[in-house]
Amino acid sequence: xxxxxxxxxxxxxxxxxxxxxxxxxxxxxxxxxxxxxxxxxxxxxxxxxxxxxxxxxxxxxxxxxxxxxxxxxxxxxxxxxxxxxxxxxxxxxxxxxxxxxxxxxxxxxxxxxxxxxxxxxxxxxxxxxxxxxxxxxxxxxxxxxxxxxxxxxxxxxxxxxxxxxxxxxxxxxxxxxxxxxxxxxxxxxxxxxxxxxxxxxxxxxxxxxxxxxxxxxxxxxxxxxxxxxxxxxxxxxxxxxxxxxxxxxxxxxxxxxxxxxxxxxxxxxxxxxxxxxxxxxxxxxxxxxxxxxxxxxxxxxxxxxxxxxxxxxxxxxxxxxxxxxxxxxxxxxxxxxxxxxxxxxxxxxxxxxxxxxxxxxxxxxxxxxxxxxxxxxxxxxxxxxxxxxxxxxxxxxxxxxxxxxxxxxxxxxxxxxxxxxxxxxxxxxxxxxxxxxxxxxxxxxxxxxxxxxxxxxxxxxxxxxxxxxxxxxxxxxxxxxxxxxxxxxxxxxxxxxxxxxxxxxxxxxxxxxxxxxxxxxxxxxxxxxxxxxxxxxxxxxxxxxxxxxxxxxxxxxxxxxxxxxxxxxxxxxxxxxxxxxxxxxxxxxxxxxxxxxxxxxxxxxxxxxxxxxxxxxxxxxxxxxxxxxxxxxxxxxxxxxxxxxxxxxxxxxxxxxxxxxxxxxxxxxxxxxxxxxxxxxxxxxxxxxxxxxxxxxxxxxxxxxxxxxxxxxxxxxxxxxxxxxxxxxxxxxxxxxxxxxxxxxxxxxxxxxxxxxxxxxxxxxxxxxxxxxxxxxxxxxxxxxxxxxxxxxxxxxxxxxxxxxxxxxxxxxxxxxxxxxxxxxxxxxxxxxxxxxxxxxxxxxxxxxxxxxxxxxxxxxxxxxxxxxxxxxxxxxxxxxxxxxxxxxxxxxxxxxxxxxxxxxxxxxxxxxxxxxxxxxxxxxxxxxxxxxxxxxxxxxxxxxxxxxxxxxxxxx
Numbered sequence: 001x002x003x004x005x006x007x008x009x010x011x012x013x014x015x016x017x018x019x020x021x022x023x024x025x026x027x028x029x030x031x032x033x034x035x036x037x038x039x040x041x042x043x044x045x046x047x048x049x050x051x052x053x054x055x056x057x058x059x060x061x062x063x064x065x066x067x068x069x070x071x072x073x074x075x076x077x078x079x080x081x082x083x084x085x086x087x088x089x090x091x092x093x094x095x096x097x098x099x100x101x102x103x104x105x106x107x108x109x110x111x112x113x114x115x116x117x118x119x120x121x122x123x124x125x126x127x128x129x130x131x132x133x134x135x136x137x138x139x140x141x142x143x144x145x146x147x148x149x150x151x152x153x154x155x156x157x158x159x160x161x162x163x164x165x166x167x168x169x170x171x172x173x174x175x176x177x178x179x180x181x182x183x184x185x186x187x188x189x190x191x192x193x194x195x196x197x198x199x200x201x202x203x204x205x206x207x208x209x210x211x212x213x214x215x216x217x218x219x220x221x222x223x224x225x226x227x228x229x230x231x232x233x234x235x236x237x238x239x240x241x242x243x244x245x246x247x248x249x250x251x252x253x254x255x256x257x258x259x260x261x262x263x264x265x266x267x268x269x270x271x272x273x274x275x276x277x278x279x280x281x282x283x284x285x286x287x288x289x290x291x292x293x294x295x296x297x298x299x300x301x302x303x304x305x306x307x308x309x310x311x312x313x314x315x316x317x318x319x320x321x322x323x324x325x326x327x328x329x330x331x332x333x334x335x336x337x338x339x340x341x342x343x344x345x346x347x348x349x350x351x352x353x354x355x356x357x358x359x360x361x362x363x364x365x366x367x368x369x370x371x372x373x374x375x376x377x378x379x380x381x382x383x384x385x386x387x388x389x390x391x392x393x394x395x396x397x398x399x400x401x402x403x404x405x406x407x408x409x410x411x412x413x414x415x416x417x418x419x420x421x422x423x424x425x426x427x428x429x430x431x432x433x434x435x436x437x438x439x440x441x442x443x444x445x446x447x448x449x450x451x452x453x454x455x456x457x458x459x460x461x462x463x464x465x466x467x468x469x470x471x472x473x474x475x476x477x478x479x480x481x482x483x484x485x486x487x488x489x490x491x492x493x494x495x496x497x498x499x500x501x502x503x504x505x506x507x508x509x510x511x512x513x514x515x516x517x518x519x520x521x522x523x524x525x526x527x528x529x530x531x532x533x534x535x536x537x538x539x540x541x542x543x544x545x546x547x548x549x550x551x552x553x554x555x556x557x558x559x560x561x562x563x564x565x566x567x568x569x570x571x572x573x574x575x576x577x578x579x580x581x582x583x584x585x586x587x588x589x590x591x592x593x594x595x596x597x598x599x600x601x602x603x604x605x606x607x608x609x610x611x612x613x614x615x616x617x618x619x620x621x622x623x624x625x626x627x628x629x630x631x632x633x634x635x636x637x638x639x640x641x642x643x644x645x646x647x648x649x650x651x652x653x654x655x656x657x658x659x660x661x662x663x664x665x666x667x668x669x670x671x672x673x674x675x676x677x678x679x680x681x682x683x684x685x686x687x688x689x690x691x692x693x694x695x696x697x698x699x700x701x702x703x704x705x706x707x708x709x710x711x712x713x714x715x716x717x718x719x720x721x722x723x724x725x726x727x728x729x730x731x732x733x734x735x736x737x738x739x740x741x742x743x744x745x746x747x748x749x750x751x752x753x754x755x756x757x758x759x760x761x762x763x764x765x766x767x768x769x770x771x772x773x774x775x776x777x778x779x780x781x782x783x784x785x786x787x788x789x790x791x792x793x794x795x796x797x798x799x800x801x802x803x804x805x806x807x808x809x810x811x812x813x814x815x816x817x818x819x820x821x822x823x824x825x826x827x828x829x830x831x832x833x834x835x836x837x838x839x840x841x842x843x844x845x846x847x848x849x850x851x852x853x854x855x856x857x858x859x860x861x862x863x864x865x866x867x868x869x870x871x872x873x874x875x876x877x878x879x880x881x882x883x884x885x886x887x888x889x890x891x892x893x894x895x896x897x898x899x900x901x902x903x904x905x906x907x908x909x910x911x912x913x914x915x916x917x918x919x920x921x922x923x924x925x926x927x928x929x930x931x932x933x934x935x936x937x938x939x940x941x942x943x944x945x946x947x948x949x950x951x952x953x954x955x956x957x
Contacts, residue, residue, distance in 0.1 A: 001050045008062040008069075016059070017066035020044070024080040036084070043125040045086045049094075049117065053154075056120070060087035086125040089147070091118040091154050093161065094140075097240050110238040114228040115157070116140030120150040152217055155259065156225040159208050163256040164200045164229070167285040169245035170292045171196055174316040175436055176340050178330075181239025195439045197234075202443075202453035203281040210277075211263030243332040243345060249289050250351045250364055250387070254395030257285060261418075265399055269410050274594070276458040278418045280425075280442055280449055283457045286394070287425035290384065291316075293349050294430060295369040309350045310335065311365045315343045316435045351393060353386045364393070374431040374490055376933065377423040377462050378499035384426065385419045413464070420461035424480050432486035441482070448480040463502040473588045473907035474914060476634025479507030481933070488934040494925045498918050500933055504940045505914040510906060511945025512638040513837070513862055513890060514667070514714070514795065516897040519640075519660035520622040522652045528625060528899040529611045530604070533589065534565035536898060537810045538582035543568045544808060546576075553807040569604050581870045585904035592632050592903050623661075626899050630663055633902040636945065637662060638894070639711055643669045644684075644704050653707055667795065668710040673701070673783045674794075675715075676776025697782045705790055711952065712837060713787060714795035787834045791955050794834060796824065797865060799841030821848045828856040833956045837948075839865045839893070846877050850884040860951040861885070863893035869905070874912045882920050891943040913943065 004012035023044065026034035036042045048055040064081055071077045094116045098104040119126065121143055129135060131143060144150045165180075172182065175192060186194040204226050212222045232238050264277035296314040315338075329339045338345035352361040362370070367383050388394030399415060402408040429435060442449040449455040460480035467474065481487055492500050518525040533539075544553065547567075556564060572583050590599050590607060598606040614621035643649055652658045672680040682692045690696040787794055799819035819842060828836055835858045840849050846868075853861045861881065864874045874892070881889050891913050894905040917940070921931060931939075942950070 002052050005048075005050075005052050005055065005058050005062070008065040010062075013059070013062040014066060014070075016046075017063050017070065020063065020081065020085060021067070021071060021077055024077050024084075027080075027084075028076065038125075038127050040128060041123070041125055043084055043086045043123075045088055045121075045126055047088055047117075047119060048090055049092050051092050054089055056087040056089035060085075063087070086121070086123060088125075089120045089150060091150060091157060092116070093118075093157050095238070095240065108237055108239075110232055111235055112140045113232060114140060114224065115142050115153060118142045118144060118150060118153045120144045120147060122146055152221065155215075155217060156212065156222060158256050159212060159260055160204065160222065160225045161229045162252070163208060163260060164204060164233075165245055166249065166252045166256050167203055167288070168196055168200050169242040170249060170285075170288040171199070171435055171439075173242040173246055173338075173345070174288065174292055176315055176317065178242055178338075178340070179239045180233065180242060180245070181236055184234055184236050184239075190440075192436045195436055195443060198443055199281060199284070199439050199453060200233075202279075203285060206279045206454040207264065207282050208260050211260040211267070214267035215259070215263045241332050243336070243338055246292055246347065247333055247336075249347075250293060250349050251392050253286060253289050254391075254393055257282070258395045261394070261396060262399055265411055265414050268414060269407050272410065275456040276414055276417045278414070278421075278457045279453060280421065280455045280457055280460055281453040283418060283421040283460065284425055284438070284442070284453070286384075286388070286422045287429060288435065290364075290368060290387070290422070290426050291429040291435075293347060293365050293368065295365050296344065297369065297372070309363065310346050310348050313345050313347055315340065315345065316429075351387075351390065353383075353390050353393070374487070375427065376487070376490065376492055376496040376500050377420065377427040378496050379493075380423040380426055381419055384422050385416070388415070388419065388422075416464060417458045417461045420464065421457035421480075424460055424462060428481065428485055428487050431490055447482050448478040450478070462499050463506050465499075467911075468498055468502050469911070469915065472911060473592070473904065474502065474506050474910035475592060475632060475903075475907045476509070476910070477506050479503065479937075483934070483937070488937070489932055491930040491932055492921075492936065493930070494922060497921050497925065500936060501918045501921060501940075502914045504933070504937050505910050505917065505944075508937075508940045508944045509634050509636045510892075511890075511948055512635050512894050512896070512902070512906075513945065513948050514641070514797075514839075514893040514895060515638045515902075516641045516895070517638055517664070517899060517902075518649070518652075519664045520619055520626055521658045521660045522649070525649060525652070526622060526626070526899065527897060528622065528629075529615075530586075530590075530607050530900075531561050531565040532898040533586050533900050534568045535561055536582070536901070537808075539568050539572065539586075540564075541808060542580060542582060543571050546571065553809075557809065566604070574602060581908070585901065585908065588904040588907055589900050592907070593628075593900075626663075629899050629902055633906045635663070635902055635906065637665050638896075638902070639665050639667045641669055641714065642666045642708050642710065644708075657707060666708040666710045668704055668708050668713050669715065670701070670713045670783060670794075671715040673697075673778045676778045678778075681778060694777055694781045697778065698786055701782060701786045702790075705786070705792070710792065712793040712795050713783070714797070714837075716797040716800060784831050784834055788831075788957065791957055793837055793860075793952065795837035797839055797841070798824065799845060800866070818842065818844050821845060821852060824849075824859070825852055825856070828852070828859050832858055834858060835860065835951065835954070835956060837862055837951075839863045841865050841867060843868055843873055843877065846880060847884075850881055853885055853889065858956055860889065860948065862890035862948065863895070864909075865893075865895060869895065869909075871908060871912045874909060875916055878913055878916045879919070882916065887939050887942040888947055889943070890945065890948045917943075 004010055007013070023034065026032070027036065036044060038044070046056065046059060048059060052058060060081075063085075064078065067078050067081055093113050095110055097108050099106045099108045117140065119130075119141065122145055124145065126143065130141065136142060142153065144153065168180065168183070172178075172180065175196075177192060177196070182193045183197055184193075185191065186197055188194060209219070209222055209226070213219050261278060261282065268277040292313060293311075294313060295311040328341060329337050331337050336346045336348060347365075349363060349365050351364045353364060353367060354361060364383075364387060367386075368380075371379065386393075389397045389400075391397065396415065399411045400408055402411065425438065428438065439453075441447065442453050442455070445452045445455075448459045450459070459477060462480075463474070466472070517527075520526050540556075544556075547556075551567070556567070559567075572578060572580075573586075578584055578587055587599060590596070593610070595607055595610055598610070611625075614625040617624065642653075644653075671677075672684070681697060685692050685696060685700055688700060690700045783794070786792070798821075819840060821840075824836070824838055827834075836856075837860050838849065838852075839862050840846060849861050853859050863869075864877050868874070868877060869892075878891055881891070892906075892909045894902055896902050896905055921936070924931065938946075
């Protein structure tokens with residue numbers, strides 16, 4: 001055994017030396033000579049049947065040493081050992097546990113393995129009968145003729161058999177499944193055993209197999225090894241104590257699972273893969289080992305530690321069998337016990353490491369138990385990483401010892417994501433989440449594990465430290481911690497607040513309460529693609545700051561969109577670095593769509609080809625692209641801006657409303673009614689077949705609400721937003737027509753043509769007159785009554801200065817330094833049953849807006865609009881709002897006009913808002929308030945749409 005091979009003076013090595021010396025003496029005798037029956041070179045073959053690395057070489061060295069020391073007077077013996085004895089390296093894969101109640105004397109035999117004994121015979125010294133295929137198959141023997149083949153066999157045994165055995169044993173032991181024979185009982189697909197078996201199948205399929213192949217091991221050999229091992233694992237006579245298998249688990253992780261981790265990371269580094277090659281099945285395996293090696297903080301479980309470093313852990317759950325067990329305490333190994341009824345077990349671990357900056361060595365269990373209470377995942381990051389790098393732990397340090405800096409950075413980033421994923425699962429385990437339920441959650445693809453156990457571990461990792469700033473875009477990712485996790489109710493310490501807040505902001509799906517987007521069903525009105533992004537009015541105005549003198553606005557807008565985009569790309573991305581917020585947004589979007597290499601190559605044509613792939617699929621392609629953008633941006637749904645004065649949009653609403661997905665919701669634009677614009681309203685009523693009475697004006701608005709079913713009514717007010725004196729009331733001036741114009745009904749949007757306000761790009765409507773006239777009948781007798789009757793809010797965008805430079809069209813709008821907030825205050829006060837949503841364009845109005853929101857319960861402040869939608873200003877406004885309003889506002893809306901923009905507008909905003917919230921929570925903690933993760937998620941949810949939803953359901957009728 002391993003003990004017998006420790007040194008040359010061990011009794012077993014001395015006995016073997018003497019045996020061989022006697023054989024040498026007999027074979028050298030003059031009479032009664034001993035003949036070697038082996039016809040192959042006449043050699044004696046020494047075969048060891050215990051798994052000591054290079055065991056034949058070790059035995060040879062020990063015997064040769066003894067021969068020189070004990071029989072120094074006989075040089076012939078040494079020559080004999082060198083020429084007539086073959087010390088062969090072997091691998092053994094045979095488990096013979098004892099039958100119950102046999103005192104270890106009667107073996108419980110398993111089926112014959114495919115490779116019970118592998119012998120490396122490079123000199124072909126074994127007897128010829130052992131080379132027979134039938135003989136080898138009968139006894140489970142494999143003969144190899146070079147060391148590489150044996151190394152492959154050993155690697156497969158360690159990775160496939162031993163690796164999966166270690167992975168299942170810790171999970172089963174913690175779940176009170178005390179014997180691997182439980183895996184045979186998978187009659188129910190939902191049983192704990194069935195879930196554990198599905199887990200180990202995934203670990204092999206998604207991790208062990210591809211890693212072995214990438215390391216040069218034959219896929220066929222690997223599959224054959226797994227097929228052989230799996231049938232052994234499921235044999236009823238093969239069962240072993242799961243607690244027995246967990247012994248030395250800290251080191252077994254590196255020996256048995258470490259090679260697979262290394263193989264996957266190395267292979268991914270060679271291809272610079274986008275996704276982390278390590279899956280949640282591997283992260284779960286490591287987390288389960290660490291969970292097993294965590295001492296209990298429950299004083300009822302603590303046993304006096306002896307000098308052998310024995311600790312007491314706690315079981316995950318008590319199974320029904322355990323609860324009814326007649327046995328109290330069971331010994332499963334030398335000096336180690338467990339008690340299912342009381343829920344504890346003992347384990348031994350002496351591995352030492354330095355963790356969390358503590359400059360003293362402590363054992364791994366001590367490091368894991370140093371916290372007085374369960375913590376958030378980031379608290380365990382250093383411990384997990386140090387363990388995985390430790391030569392007696394995960395043994396992954398060699399991954400980072402790369403000559404190439406880029407490769408080392410890639411591997412370090414990959415490893416950090418894996419460490420974070422392990423930390424998340426471990427934190428959930430020690431916090432009280434049931435391990436089998438965790439497996440079920442992952443197997444079913446719930447929450448972040450969209451690909452089940454094969455999900456890349458990066459999707460269950462918390463936000464990396466290098467991303468926790470307001471510079472790196474914070475892209476949406478489903479939270480790996482479900483709302484019902486025990487971890488949600490744990491208090492968050494100041495040291496963990498950064499990671500928790502950033503991760504909660506990243507995992508929050510948003511309600512985008514104001515955009516100019518339209519669904520794919522609206523055809524050309526659904527704007528998307530690189531050319532639409534490059535010709536967005538922010539970029540057009542930026543382009544004209546430095547455009548050549550011979551390119552006039554008139555000439556520019558006469559060009560087709562493709563040509564316009566070419567000019568802007570050349571000017572703002574090639575001739576200048578794209579460091580403005582608008583140009584950076586394009587980069588963030590392209591990177592998130594997987595086009596980084598095309599950006600690196602400055603290849604606009606290649607970027608266009610990416611989009612062409614969707615266009616070639618027609619409407620389905622557009623729908624697919626829009627769905628992908630929503631997924632990346634983390635948008636639950638977006639509020640459109642729907643205009644009953646746009647003939648292009650009209651065809652999508654009447655005579656029959658086109659269907660569109662729930663990810664788009666409507667908002668009805670009513671600027672002329674808010675402004676009291678008689679001429680515009682009269683023309684609209686006549687063109688739509690209504691009389692020009694106040695009653696029909698209300699009916700007109702009601703009918704449009706029935707058609708669009710808007711979430712709210714809205715208007716954009718210009719820089720001179722004010723309340724002019726009354727122009728009179730009563731019926732509409734100049735009304736002579738009383739009946740319905742039947743012919744007009746055939747063209748209900750003729751108004752848009754009559755007024756010339758056709759808006760292909762939805763921009764012209766922002767130029768509609770929208771000065772609020774508080775004394776207008778349209779406001780008091782039409783708009784406000786409809787809002788009250790239908791319980792619909794009115795959303796106001798205040799402070800735009802239209803057509804500062806008319807030649808630039810929509811790119812020529814500006815803002816006013818101060819908009820009149822008194823008008824909004826009077827509206828809120830005069831119409832207390834109507835809810836108002838408001839956002840201001842100027843940063844100078846933001847404090848007044850907060851004050852108003854704190855005074856009127858029917859006012860909700862939202863977003864950082866247009867020129868305020870820049871990181872520096874978002875930070876300032878959000879911090880002020882939190883300080884003044886708590887979470888009773890909506891932090892952001894995208895105002896997106898191009899679908900692609902959802903990606904950058906939300907990823908940029910998330911990063912800024914997360915940084916603000918970290919500061920505000922740090923203040924609260926410093927003042928004595930320790931929030932739970934659940935409370936933080938609730939708060940973040942309110943800022944990203946929850947407060948809006950609450951405001952929308954708060955009826956004031």
